[in-house]
Amino acid sequence: MDPVYSDSSSCDLFTNTDDEDSRGASPRRASSQPEQQKKRRRGRARGDGTTQVVKKNRRMKANDRERNRMHNLNDALDALRGVLPAFPDETKLTKIETLRFAHNYIWALSETIRIADLQAPLALSETIRISDLQAPVLLSPSRSPDSCSWSSSGSSSSSSPAHCASSPASPGGPEDFPLFGFRSFVPGIY
């Protein structure tokens, strides 16, 4: 039953060398495999002794690579957390929260730029607050994604951030930029 060799030795190689599996964003997986085929076969791939050893070796190498890959992914996520506004309570954003928050944040910034462009002379000297924005930037203090709601008034233009966002009213406050204060959620980004 249990997962085979959980072989601890693993964790030592964080050597992120060659990084980035770069190869860019190749649109893999273009082929949409039939749903049914998604069933995984968990059966023992039986084999004779020698091939088993070879397979085990291959598996261990693949596990290492996969571990590294996930570590790289987590590093990237950490880097993303690093450039996002920090939360006062300094609790670490979860992965999904990080992605959603980044999504909202980018949207808010681009919206700020857009508005600044519209009212050019004024905007330069004035900080635009998220609450000034038309689109919903809704931040929920709780973690439950359910608490999200679209308060989008007036289908304002640009691409909606598909998110929930900010403490509704609560004008002023420490949040000239409310995004700093709470977590935001996107019920379903896409």
Next chain:
DNA sequence: TAGGCCATCTGGTCCT
């Protein structure tokens, strides 16, 4: 204790 999040293992698929 249930539920959420996470790390890891694993096998399948695609690409080089």
Next chain:
DNA sequence: AGGACCAGATGGCCTA
């Protein structure tokens, strides 16, 4: 053939 990517499964940890 081997590596990258992906998604399902599993188990551990933590919190309400």
